[in-house]
Amino acid sequence: MATTKRTRPSAVRNARNVGRWDLEADVVVVGYGCAGASAAIEAVEAGADTLIVERASGGGGTSANAGGLLYMGGGTPVQRACGFEDTPEEMFKFLMAACGPDPDAAKIRVYCDDSVAHFHWLVAHGVPFKNSFYPEPWEPPTDDCLTYSGGENGYPFNRIAKPAPRAHKPQCVGSAGGLLMQKLTAAADGSGARIECDARCEALVVDDARRVVGVVVWQDRTERLVRARRGVILTAGGFVNNPEMVQRHVPLLARCAVKTGTETDDGRAIRMAMSAGADVIRMHAAEVAYPLAPHRLMRGILVNRYGQRFINEDTYFGRLAQEGLFRQDGEMFLIVDTAIYEPTAFGMQAAFVEESMAALERAIGLPTESLQAAVAYYNRFAARGEDPLFHKTATLLQPLSTPPYAAFDCRLSTQDVSVNATFSGFTLGGLHTLPTGEVLDPDGQIIPGLYAAGRTTSGVAAGGYCSGLSLGDGTFFGRKAGRSAAMAPAV
Amino acid sequence: MATTKRTRPSAVRNARNVGRWDLEADVVVVGYGCAGASAAIEAVEAGADTLIVERASGGGGTSANAGGLLYMGGGTPVQRACGFEDTPEEMFKFLMAACGPDPDAAKIRVYCDDSVAHFHWLVAHGVPFKNSFYPEPWEPPTDDCLTYSGGENGYPFNRIAKPAPRAHKPQCVGSAGGLLMQKLTAAADGSGARIECDARCEALVVDDARRVVGVVVWQDRTERLVRARRGVILTAGGFVNNPEMVQRHVPLLARCAVKTGTETDDGRAIRMAMSAGADVIRMHAAEVAYPLAPHRLMRGILVNRYGQRFINEDTYFGRLAQEGLFRQDGEMFLIVDTAIYEPTAFGMQAAFVEESMAALERAIGLPTESLQAAVAYYNRFAARGEDPLFHKTATLLQPLSTPPYAAFDCRLSTQDVSVNATFSGFTLGGLHTLPTGEVLDPDGQIIPGLYAAGRTTSGVAAGGYCSGLSLGDGTFFGRKAGRSAAMAPAV
Numbered sequence: 011m012a013t014t015k016r017t018r019p020s021a022v023r024n025a026r027n028v029g030r031w032d033l034e035a036d037v038v039v040v041g042y043g044c045a046g047a048s049a050a051i052e053a054v055e056a057g058a059d060t061l062i063v064e065r066a067s068g069g070g071g072t073s074a075n076a077g078g079l080l081y082m083g084g085g086t087p088v089q090r091a092c093g094f095e096d097t098p099e100e101m102f103k104f105l106m107a108a109c110g111p112d113p114d115a116a117k118i119r120v121y122c123d124d125s126v127a128h129f130h131w132l133v134a135h136g137v138p139f140k141n142s143f144y145p146e147p148w149e150p151p152t153d154d155c156l157t158y159s160g161g162e163n164g165y166p167f168n169r170i171a172k173p174a175p176r177a178h179k180p181q182c183v184g185s186a187g188g189l190l191m192q193k194l195t196a197a198a199d200g201s202g203a204r205i206e207c208d209a210r211c212e213a214l215v216v217d218d219a220r221r222v223v224g225v226v227v228w229q230d231r232t233e234r235l236v237r238a239r240r241g242v243i244l245t246a247g248g249f250v251n252n253p254e255m256v257q258r259h260v261p262l263l264a265r266c267a268v269k270t271g272t273e274t275d276d277g278r279a280i281r282m283a284m285s286a287g288a289d290v291i292r293m294h295a296a297e298v299a300y301p302l303a304p305h306r307l308m309r310g311i312l313v314n315r316y317g318q319r320f321i322n323e324d325t326y327f328g329r330l331a332q333e334g335l336f337r338q339d340g341e342m343f344l345i346v347d348t349a350i351y352e353p354t355a356f357g358m359q360a361a362f363v364e365e366s367m368a369a370l371e372r373a374i375g376l377p378t379e380s381l382q383a384a385v386a387y388y389n390r391f392a393a394r395g396e397d398p399l400f401h402k403t404a405t406l407l408q409p410l411s412t413p414p415y416a417a418f419d420c421r422l423s424t425q426d427v428s429v430n431a432t433f434s435g436f437t438l439g440g441l442h443t444l445p446t447g448e449v450l451d452p453d454g455q456i457i458p459g460l461y462a463a464g465r466t467t468s469g470v471a472a473g474g475y476c477s478g479l480s481l482g483d484g485t486f487f488g489r490k491a492g493r494s495a496a497m498a499p500a501v
Numbered sequence: 502m503a504t505t506k507r508t509r510p511s512a513v514r515n516a517r518n519v520g521r522w523d524l525e526a527d528v529v530v531v532g533y534g535c536a537g538a539s540a541a542i543e544a545v546e547a548g549a550d551t552l553i554v555e556r557a558s559g560g561g562g563t564s565a566n567a568g569g570l571l572y573m574g575g576g577t578p579v580q581r582a583c584g585f586e587d588t589p590e591e592m593f594k595f596l597m598a599a600c601g602p603d604p605d606a607a608k609i610r611v612y613c614d615d616s617v618a619h620f621h622w623l624v625a626h627g628v629p630f631k632n633s634f635y636p637e638p639w640e641p642p643t644d645d646c647l648t649y650s651g652g653e654n655g656y657p658f659n660r661i662a663k664p665a666p667r668a669h670k671p672q673c674v675g676s677a678g679g680l681l682m683q684k685l686t687a688a689a690d691g692s693g694a695r696i697e698c699d700a701r702c703e704a705l706v707v708d709d710a711r712r713v714v715g716v717v718v719w720q721d722r723t724e725r726l727v728r729a730r731r732g733v734i735l736t737a738g739g740f741v742n743n744p745e746m747v748q749r750h751v752p753l754l755a756r757c758a759v760k761t762g763t764e765t766d767d768g769r770a771i772r773m774a775m776s777a778g779a780d781v782i783r784m785h786a787a788e789v790a791y792p793l794a795p796h797r798l799m800r801g802i803l804v805n806r807y808g809q810r811f812i813n814e815d816t817y818f819g820r821l822a823q824e825g826l827f828r829q830d831g832e833m834f835l836i837v838d839t840a841i842y843e844p845t846a847f848g849m850q851a852a853f854v855e856e857s858m859a860a861l862e863r864a865i866g867l868p869t870e871s872l873q874a875a876v877a878y879y880n881r882f883a884a885r886g887e888d889p890l891f892h893k894t895a896t897l898l899q900p901l902s903t904p905p906y907a908a909f910d911c912r913l914s915t916q917d918v919s920v921n922a923t924f925s926g927f928t929l930g931g932l933h934t935l936p937t938g939e940v941l942d943p944d945g946q947i948i949p950g951l952y953a954a955g956r957t958t959s960g961v962a963a964g965g966y967c968s969g970l971s972l973g974d975g976t977f978f979g980r981k982a983g984r985s986a987a988m989a990p991a992v
Contacts, residue, residue, distance in 0.1 A: 451512065451772075
């Protein structure tokens with residue numbers, strides 16, 4: 011399906027070949043997910059005649075299918091009401107450590123400094139938040155709001171920045187991406203922005219000075235040319251559902267059974283912008299998750315194909331999965347004893363059960379005595395409440411000493427979609443943008459008339475990830491892009 | 502210095518704005534390193550009027566400063582004379598395993614199938630090879646030719662493909678990059694190709710159909726416009742000496758003290774092509790080396806910051822360094838005992854020396870009992886000639902049991918340039934090309950008139966690396982690009 015949709019080229023068109031513009035606006039927003047809605051609201055509020063062009067039959071995009079967490083901090087009303095102290099500086103220190111290597115400091119700086127204001131903006135545009143904390147490091151299944159979503163309170167981040175929970179879920183039971191997008195699209199619809207749906211934006215139009223001046227839209231079997239007097243804002247998602255792009259940029263993600271995104275995440279906006287001379291960065295980066303809830307299973311130990319532990323099991327599950335996929339080639343096992351064992355929340359059972367660690371090691375096929383050595387070392391210190399290697403929190407440290415012993419098989423090579431025992435993920439690489447949303451070329455020069463936000467760009471999460479960063483930086487930098495485009499001189 | 506050279510934009514120009522072409526040729530080759538020289542020779546031999554444009558005052562580029570190894574196999578005369586059996590299929594299996602994840606199978610296929618023919622082509626163009634084998638897995642300091650350069654005869658590759666040495670060094674004592682380029686530039690000069698030196702190619706010229714029809718050259722403080730009737734071939738190196746590009750694409754390489762390349766490896770050709778709509782892939786990939794010769798030091802064990810081994814120490818030193826940099830964040834130590842210890846060939850001494858492993862572990866700052874556990878495990882099996890974890894070759898397995906014990910500090914964070922104890926590297930990412938040298942856009946479409954080879958492209962080594970692959974695929978695919986461009990219809 012994706013392939014058919016890519017048959018028409020994303021290559022740039024020249025404005026000289028445009029006979030007549032079918033539509034015009036000051037600001038044209040491509041894509042109506044969280045970044046597009048936020049961009050449109052800001053653009054309208056800044057006085058710009060704004061048009062949203064959306065491929066699907068309505069707003070929402072991948073954002074509407076998301077869990078709904080928004081990463082915000084620095085002392086939001088919810089954080090304060092729940093008794094958590096936070097400052098922009100601690101948030102900055104954490105994100106710089108968690109989102110690297112070498113994430114975009116300028117982006118993270120403004121993201122942290124303006125985070126409380128962004129919370130108030132969301133509330134002002136109808137997004138409700140409850141003043142409550144959910145203690146498990148997972149998207150709250152309740153209508154609670156605040157949760158740890160990046161391993162802030164575990165090693166190594168608890169030694170780098172003062173921990174605070176920063177994922178905020180809009181108030182509804184379970185996943186809140188739908189609610190978030192319902193509120194944001196209602197605000198955008200009500201703002202006066204015009205919206206064209208079932209309209210696939212296919213290419214940018216540039217003038218002879220290489221300024222972006224419009225877009226080519228395919229709608230109702232007709233090509234329509236849309237002029238953008240002040241700017242085009244690309245907020246059309248990432249490329250996780252473009253198999254060829256994933257294969258050439260993130261081959262390990264290509265092997266993950268679940269691609270998190272809608273079919274429209276085919277990278278077209280990225281390709282359109284590249285054709286207009288845009289730079290792309292961190293195209294190899296991806297968010298990855300592996301379903302190992304409930305968190306109490308993290309009393310076990312995760313080992314790689316050499317029987318070695320490689321991470322504190324109590325860290326953010328996305329970090330754990332990224333490490334497992336990208337540094338261990340997707341080869342990992344969760345080892346537990348009978349005192350810890352239970353099937354995962356997603357129905358995954360132990361793949362191997364044996365009366366001794368030696369037998370378990372053999373059954374899995376780990377190197378001789380490797381798992382036994384790792385468990386002996388772990389147990390020796392866990393009995394004292396210590397984890398010299400990875401500093402797992404003491405409450406999750408207990409020796410694995412109650413046979414039989416069991417291993418969950420968490421290998422990429424044996425993913426079992428039937429019980430959801432699968433790696434899932436989406437792309438983090440994309441256009442190189444300034445915090446203003448302006449798109450840069452490979453020389454580092456701004457491309458006039460072009461803006462972008464959300465997963466069409468490389469955002470706050472340059473490599474590492476925390477839950478809530480995509481809706482978080484999508485809405486945040488969507489707004490920045492909307493304002494920038496609206497304030498740009500009209501041509 | 503690099504910054505000044507980048508002040509002029511690499512953005513594409515439109516042919517409509519070209520009043521007069523200052524120079525014309527069928528094929529314009531940008532850059533006169535190994536790929537450019539090979540491209541020019543082939544283009545001329547295919548009947549094309551060919552012009553080479555080179556920034557420096559003469560040919561050679563980074564190739565001339567290289568060790569001179571060329572990765573070739575499948576049964577070359579040198580391999581056969583030295584008693585090594587090899588086939589294109591075994592070479593293919595090895596490169597697919599060593600150059601990933603997921604290297605370009607089509608490129609590797611033709612690289613292996615035509616490798617023997619490529620050897621003969623080099624000989625026919627004056628490059629001498631001696632029928633001799635050098636047993637250390639390192640660039641021969643002698644005038645010997647053949648050597649293992651990718652860990653072919655060690656784990657895991659010796660279980661994937663039948664091992665054969667494939668790095669061929671042209672015959673001269675020591676580094677042979679200079680000799681190689683002397684011969685190739687002599688062949689290119691003698692072929693009838695025209696050469697413009699001290700001429701920096703700055704941008705591509707495209708026509709309204711987005712075909713590449715020429716280049717903009719800056720020479721003697723004058724802009725000169727050069728028409729390419731059949732094609733432009735970009736062979737101008739990678740981007741290791743563009744600090745901004747390295748920082749945004751390969752931040753860990755940015756921290757390496759030594760950047761292997763000439764100052765002209767500033768990524769301009771990549772940026773020029775991107776401005777014409779080219780795709781880039783694997784921009785995060787880099788060759789990395791860490792100087793741990795002589796190989797007998799690999800009787801020690803390499804451990805990460807958790808005191809764990811992470812690789813068979815006898816593998817290719819580049820693979821070891823890539824693992825150490827990208828998967829261990831540049832945190833590694835080489836642990837030896839007195840029976841093994843000697844300073845490295847580059848003068849690096851042990852940073853820590855202690856009478857017991859416990860004391861060494863403390864001195865280094867490794868987690869309690871971690872190194873002790875790793876050494877105890879290693880010693881137990883090494884005494885039997887076994888390495889269950891990483892399958893180091895038996896002749897290098899000996900228990901670390903002769904105190905005092907010592908550690909070389911191989912951390913990125915403590916690089917010591919004064920004794921050359923440094924990570925060095927160069928970039929592997931670049932333009933996405935077909936085996937023909939044709940450059941693709943992000944939709945996977947060929948950009949008419951544009952070709953590329955060498956480190957301006959993502960080549961055989963998509964991620965992993967073997968010594969000899971850059972001169973190897975630069976000359977090989979330079980030739981392919983030269984022939985493709987020469988055979989293209991003239992415009």
